[in-house]
Amino acid sequence: MRIREAGGYTLRSKTVGAMPIVNHFMERMKLEKILDGYMPADDKRIKLPPGRGITLLLRNLMVSRKPLYAIGEWAAPFDPSALGLESRHMDLLNDDRVGRCLDRLFDVNRPALIVSVVAAAVRAFKVRLNQLHNDSTTVSFSGKYGMADGRMVRGKPTLKVTYGHSKARRPDLKQLLYELTITNDGAIPVHYQVHDGNVTDDQTHRRTWDLLRELVGHPDFLYVADAKLCTETNMRHIASQGGKFVTVLPGTRSEDKWFKDWIQNHAVPWKNIWTRPNTRGKAKPDNIYRGYELPHCSAEGFRILWFHSSEKQRLDRMEREDKLDRGRRELGELQDRLRSKQTRLRKRGKVDKEIEGILTKTGTRAWINVEVIEEMSPSYRQSQPGRPGPKTTYKRRVRRRFDLQWSQRTDVITYDANTDGIFPLITNCDSSVSIRRALRIYKRQPRVEKRHEQLKSVHAVAPQYLKTAPRIEALLCVFFLALLVDALIERELRRNMKRQHIHALPLYPEQRECRFPTADRVLELFDGIQYHTIRKPGVVNENFPPDFTPLQKKILALMGVNVANYARAGD
Numbered sequence: 416m417r418i419r420e421a422g423g424y425t426l427r428s429k430t431v432g433a434m435p436i437v438n439h440f441m442e443r444m445k446l447e448k449i450l451d452g453y454m455p456a457d458d459k460r461i462k463l464p465p466g467r468g469i470t471l472l473l474r475n476l477m478v479s480r481k482p483l484y485a486i487g488e489w490a491a492p493f494d495p496s497a498l499g500l501e502s503r504h505m506d507l508l509n510d511d512r513v514g515r516c517l518d519r520l521f522d523v524n525r526p527a528l529i530v531s532v533v534a535a536a537v538r539a540f541k542v543r544l545n546q547l548h549n550d551s552t553t554v555s556f557s558g559k560y561g562m563a564d565g566r567m568v569r570g571k572p573t574l575k576v577t578y579g580h581s582k583a584r585r586p587d588l589k590q591l592l593y594e595l596t597i598t599n600d601g602a603i604p605v606h607y608q609v610h611d612g613n614v615t616d617d618q619t620h621r622r623t624w625d626l627l628r629e630l631v632g633h634p635d636f637l638y639v640a641d642a643k644l645c646t647e648t649n650m651r652h653i654a655s656q657g658g659k660f661v662t663v664l665p666g667t668r669s670e671d672k673w674f675k676d677w678i679q680n681h682a683v684p685w686k687n688i689w690t691r692p693n694t695r696g697k698a699k700p701d702n703i704y705r706g707y708e709l710p711h712c713s714a715e716g717f718r719i720l721w722f723h724s725s726e727k728q729r730l731d732r733m734e735r736e737d738k739l740d741r742g743r744r745e746l747g748e749l750q751d752r753l754r755s756k757q758t759r760l761r762k763r764g765k766v767d768k769e770i771e772g773i774l775t776k777t778g779t780r781a782w783i784n785v786e787v788i789e790e791m792s793p794s795y796r797q798s799q800p801g802r803p804g805p806k807t808t809y810k811r812r813v814r815r816r817f818d819l820q821w822s823q824r825t826d827v828i829t830y831d832a833n834t835d836g837i838f839p840l841i842t843n844c845d846s847s848v849s850i851r852r853a854l855r856i857y858k859r860q861p862r863v864e865k866r867h868e869q870l871k872s873v874h875a876v877a878p879q880y881l882k883t884a885p886r887i888e889a890l891l892c893v894f895f896l897a898l899l900v901d902a903l904i905e906r907e908l909r910r911n912m913k914r915q916h917i918h919a920l921p922l923y924p925e926q927r928e929c930r931f932p933t934a935d936r937v938l939e940l941f942d943g944i945q946y947h948t949i950r951k952p953g954v955v956n957e958n959f960p961p962d963f964t965p966l967q968k969k970i971l972a973l974m975g976v977n978v979a980n981y982a983r984a985g986d
Contacts, residue, residue, distance in 0.1 A: 425950045429494035433941035435980040444536040453523045468516030476897040484510040521885035546599035549640040550863035555588040563884040573884035579613040601906030602862040607895040616643035634658040654843045664839035688851040702726040706850040720840045728836025742779035750819045788818040901934035911973040
């Protein structure tokens, strides 16, 4: 809040920004009420009610992403009511008090809390739960994090920040595994779990499916995930309880090898099932999908569906050619080094190590056969110093040198070329789910990756500035709530755009149009909006609510946010 005085008049400027929008969606899902039910303000030592501390941190993540130590400075210009606070709370805002709110969030039953919050959001916004998509990512940490070692804290186990398979391709950093499940209807996050950094995806699906069944209320929903779901234990667990799944058949399965061997000598009776415009540009040819269902099932008795994509075939061929070009080029460079007189590669072990590194790095181990040729090169040197003469003797020295010869394994390349563009899915859905529908269902899976990207880039989940495992876990819960509110904003806006036949909104710089508005872009449009009040003793106060642009009014109407909310936020 900013106050100016002149001529007996007092001008109060209160920043509200995009808070009325965020508050509108939080109120519809009754978020603060649910938080208060799980985190009552029954400890007099906590000056800031825990529920309000968590919602304050959530608002910060939604519009600003300031670190915890700057929370008081960030909140200072805002009107307290816009932040869901009272005036007396504004002087209480610091990282210690908000950190204690995170401690309270860690102590509660967070899975039950999330189920309650998501259930309220589903009811309020009528979100369909008939199809759910699951995927995971990793959250990286810089530093030792010695306290985050899985120890018990206040009677509860904590997460272990440690090394594992980094999906961010940063094996040098410790991490946690962040698992997220979203709906097909609007890509709404409905469940999350955080696991130790060394946990693999195939260990998470059974527990996740059980929690989703509790949320949905019955097992009759379609669960979609990547290849780590395809284990006998995972698939039988879902199928035995009446659930349905669609996932990728991994290349390690015998069914995958059998089909790739079979098509080397057989013509596959493909059927055209879907022609999709190429997402890489209007000038690119359409992506044509063909499908074929194997007449026999998997070892567990589930349907195996094979697909061929014209675009994937082109990309597979280009990728192989690029790898072969790079492999040949790097082997040629190694050959030049071996032929040089100054070469230091004079031991067979070192040469083999260099070759192995090239084949591994370029991914050409299966396609290029390399032969190492060993040569003995003699040289002679005088036994004694001085001018050479008839009686001069010489010492013979033999040096070992190496050369390379390589050739392409045309049989393997031909084999792989025959499999370009194909990929398999496995499902326990009956024939009512056609092969075309199964493909279109799985093609919604990348929307989970969009939420992961939003978590990392928009909300800046890493690096973490917290060092204690309980607060890290609680903060990751708040990040999930931020993703949930983001998704609800986007769903409401896009659905109403579709209903009103609005193709796009000019949200980008230079009034460029945006077909699929994102929450961060919408909230940014309302950044810095203020509510002004002029006061003078004995005179009726005069209020000046924000003067919205036509675009801002249009967006508020599409989201169902009443302009009067801004007036109430400034009162």
